[in-house]
Amino acid sequence: MNVNQYIELFIEESKEQLQRLNLHLLEIEKNPDSTEGVNEIFRVAHTLKGMAGTMGFKSIASLTHSMENTLDAIKSKKLKPAQNVTDVLFECLDALEILLANIIDKGSDTGVDIKKLVSNLDTLTGSTITQQKESYVSQEKEEISFDPYQLNIIEQGIERGFIPYSIKVRLSKGCLLKSARAYVVFKAIEGFGDVIQSNPSVQDIEQEKFDLSFSAIVISRTDKDAILIKLNNISEVEDISIKQITGDDLDESKNLMHDTKSVENMEQSSDAAGNRSTGINMRLGKSIRVDTERLDRLMNLVSELIIIKNRIQGTDQNNNIQVLAETVEYLGKVTTDIHDAVMKVRMVQVETVFNRFPRVIRDLAKNTGKEVRLNTYGAGTELDRIIADEIGDSLIHLIRNAVDHGLEFAHERLSAGKTSTGNVDLIAYHDGNNVVLVVGDDGKGIDTDKILKQALSKGLVGENEVNKLSDREILNFLFDPRITTAGKISDISGRGVGMDAVKSKVESLGGIIEIETSKCKGTKFIIRLPLTLSIIQALVVKVSDEYFAIPLNSIREILNVKTSTIKQLRNYKAVNYRDVLIPLLRLDERLGTLKEEVNKHDENITLVILSKGEKLSAVAIDDLAGQQEIVIKSLGKYLSDIKVLSGATILGDGRVVPILDINHLV
C-alpha cells in the first residue's frame, strides 16, 4: 500500500493526538482518580498505535503499544497512576514528539531509543500484572526467544551436531569489576563454542549496565557438565545454571515470530516509507484544517460574486449608470466579506499554541523547585496560522524566563507577603488590527541597575550617558545578545541568546515586543503582532515625487503644524507633540528621494506621528494620497536585505508603491 499520500494527514493527526495526550496526562497528574482522563489517554495511545502501524512507523507503534498496556493496567485499577507512573508516561510523550519530529524531518521514526522506555513501562506493568500478553519487543520476555537469524544459526548448528545451551550466570554480591568478570566468563564460554545471544547485550555488559546476573545462548559440542565445571572455577561467580535448549523452546520462538510477523512487515514498509518520504518537510504545513461552516460561508460569497457578475453583464447593454453604481458598491461589500472569510479560514485559536504550556510549566516547576501556577486568558483569540506556528517557541522562552528569573522561591514569596505559589499569566486579546500576547509573572521584577551595570561593563553604553537613559531604554538592553540577567547560567535559561532571538522572531512577523516591570510586583512581556500578514490598511503618502505606503496600525495621528514649531536639538530635529518633544525624521533624506536642496518656505508642514510600541516619532511628508486597503507583496529574495521596506503593493492603476517598515525606519 502506498501510504505516502497520507503522511501529511498522519502528521497533522498525530500532532493533535499528542497534544491531547499531553493535556490529559497533566490532568491525571493533578487528579490521579480521573478515570475519564485515563480513558482518554488510552484512546489516544490506541489511535496513535493504529495510525503508526498503518503508516509503518514501527518505533511509535511499539512504544504506544507498551503505553497501552500500562494504561490498561491503570484503567483496570491494577496500577495506581502515581508520580513515577506519570513521569514515565511523560517521558514516552517526549519520545513520541521527537519521533514525530524526526518523521517530519527525515521521514522515518528513528533517533530515539525506545527500548528503555518500553522496558520501563513494562516494569511498571509487570509489577502488577502477572499475566503478560504477547509483546512487540522480544527483550522483555525473560524466557528464551530468538530473532529469525539466531534461530537459523541454532537450527543449522543442531543439524551439524552442536547443542544449544542457555547459560545463566550470577556474580557474587561483592564482585568489584563486574564487566571484567563478565568478560572472563564470556571468554571461558567462547572456549566451548559460539555465543549467539547475550542478555543484556555485550555493549551493556561492557558498560556494566547490568545487575548481577546475565545470560547467554551458546552452541557448543561440549557436554553440559564440562562447561559447568569450567565456569565454576572462575572466582566471584555465585551461581551458574546451564540448560539445554529444546525443540519446544525453538518452536515457541517461532510462534512468537509469527505473532510479530506483522511487525516485521511494518518494518519493511517503514523503510520504504522512509525512502519515499524524504523531503516531506518541504510540503509540510501547507495543509490546514478548516471548519466546514467557514467554507460554506466562502462558498455563499462566491455565489454572490457570480450574481454580481451577471448583473454587470446585464446593465452593460442598457448603459444604466445608476444600477452599475449600485452593483459596484455591492461588489465592494462582497469582496470585503470574501477577504474576511478567507482570512478566517487562515485563522486558528491561540489555544493551539497555549496548549503546549501547561506541560512546560510543570517541567519548569519540577526543575526549579518553585511553585508555579499558569493562568491563561483569551485562549479563544484567533490569529493567523503562520503566526501561531512561529510564535510558540518565543513564548516558551519568555515563560522559562518568567519562572526561572522572575518568580521567587516559595519561602522568599511568603516573606515578601505574597502567596507561596507564583503566577505566570498568559494573556491574548485583540487590539485593533493587532493580536496582543502577554507573558506576565508576579515575581520580583527586573533589576534595572543590574542590567545597567552589565551594559556598562560590556561597553554598550558610555558612563556619561547613563543618567540620560530611561527605564525603557535600559530594559531594551535585555534584547542585546551580550546581556543576561541570570545570576548564574542554568539549564533553563541564562545564556543570553534567547531574548535576542525572541525579539528578531517577533519583528520578522511584523510585530513588536515591550517589557514592563516593577520591583517586587512582577514583569510583563507584551508582544504585539499583526492580525494577518497579507492585507493591511495603509496610508499612501507622497515624499518629494515618490509614493510610499505606511501601515495604518503604526500611525498615531496626522498633523499640520507650522514650520516654526520644529526645534533643532544639535543634529536632530524634534517637534512638540502633546507637550512632549518627539524626534522628527525627514523622510526625504532618509529615503533618498531628495534630488536637490529646495528651500521650502511653506508655513505649514504635514507630519505623520508614528508609534513603534510606546515610542513616538514624527515624519514629515509632502502630501497625503489617501488611505486604502493594500495587498502586501514580497519584494522577493533578491531584495530581501532592504530592511526599510516590508514589501510593496500594487495600486489600482498598476503603479507599484513600496511599503515602509516602521520598525526599521524609526
Added chain:
Amino acid sequence: MTDKSSTSNNLNIEQFICFELETELYGIGVKKTESIERMSQITRVPDSSVHILGIINLRGDILPVLSLRQMMGIKPKSYDSDTRIIVIDAGNYRVGIVVDRVIEILSISGIEIQSAKEILTDRESHMFEGVYRAIDNIVMLLNMDWILDTGDSYFDKGKKYVADI
C-alpha cells in the same frame, strides 16, 4: 566558472537571447530566461545597491529590475521604444534586466563558444560563460548565476568600478 566553459565544450546546441547594450552584443541562455517584457514604470527602492533600478509590476507580481549598463560599467541611457526587460528565472526568485534592444535568438553549439578567460581579464571573465564569434560580430554570453549570486557584492562597489573605466 571553469567547469562551465568546459561543459559547454561539446556539440550540444543551446539557444541564447542576443541583445544590444550600447554597441556591444550580449547573450543570455534561453533556459535561464522566462520572458521578454516591454518597459514599464520603475519604482525606486530606497537603500538598494546602485545596479538595482527598482521594482515593477509584472502582471500583479513585484519584479526587481537591474541595470545591466551599470553592471557592465556603461553610462545610463534614457529608455526608448526598443528598451526591453528580460525576465530571468533564478530558481527561487526572479529578476529583470534592462537591455537596449533585443536582436534575435541564436542557436550556438558548444564548440563555437570560446572561454572568456582567454580574452578578458580575470576580473571580468567570471561575468561571462564565454564568447561567441559570429561572422561579423562578437556576442558575450553572460554568466547570470555568477552575476546574481556573487556579483551583488561586486556591483555594490559599482561606483568605483564605473570610475575605473
